Amino acid sequence: MFLVIQKRSIVIFLFLLVFFGAYAAILWSGSALTVFNQQAEAGESPVVVIDPGHGGADGGAVAADGTTEAQINLSVSLKLREVLRLAGIDVLMTREEDISVHSPEAATLREQKISDIHNRAALVSDTPNALLISIHQNSLPQVKSVHGAQVFYNTAEGSESLARALQEDLNTYVNTHRAKEVKKIDTSIYLMNHIDAPGILVECGFLSNEAETAQLRQEDYQLKLAVLIAGGYLRCQTAEPTAPESPTVQ
């Protein structure tokens, strides 16, 4: 256990060293600011709301070995909170345990699901200068070979550039076989479409892919995802806004 903790600490330390180095370099050179740190300059620090998708009776996608999306989402999210806090970022979680976030009056499973997603949206909407990072796992049982991480964004200002920053890092360090493109979130995804705040949703991998499921279950791999997501966020906070690059090869 000690070795595991030590290894995790070293990984976090190395990644943060790189990110803070880049952060310091950008500040030193006095670069232009993005929408996020314009808020920070006005004394309105962004608050990252981390949303581990599903939970409780709603396990989300389920792998062949019984691994549920909800449990992977929570593990990655708790590590993301840890890394962002280390970087001095204010963080809120929509859930910290394997629970549904529904109100007590919701009786049926359907009512609980609706109440859960409304409550998550309300948390984001009630948080000044919120930025949503929703963590999910994908599944495509019809094509079990499909794998890799993909970032989706909502229509709020700043979302797409944040998604692109994250996708770039995920393509470099996770999707080494084949890059994926960012995508605007489908209108059917309630939470991402019922907030005014910038929001991204990270589908970290495919639970329908056996090899990727095995990776997603590993603490080290979850930490790698968390560090990449946090790093993309920090880089986006500090970098000059740039025009979207042409899409990467799918």
Ligand SMILES: [Zn+2]
């Ligand atoms: Zn999901």
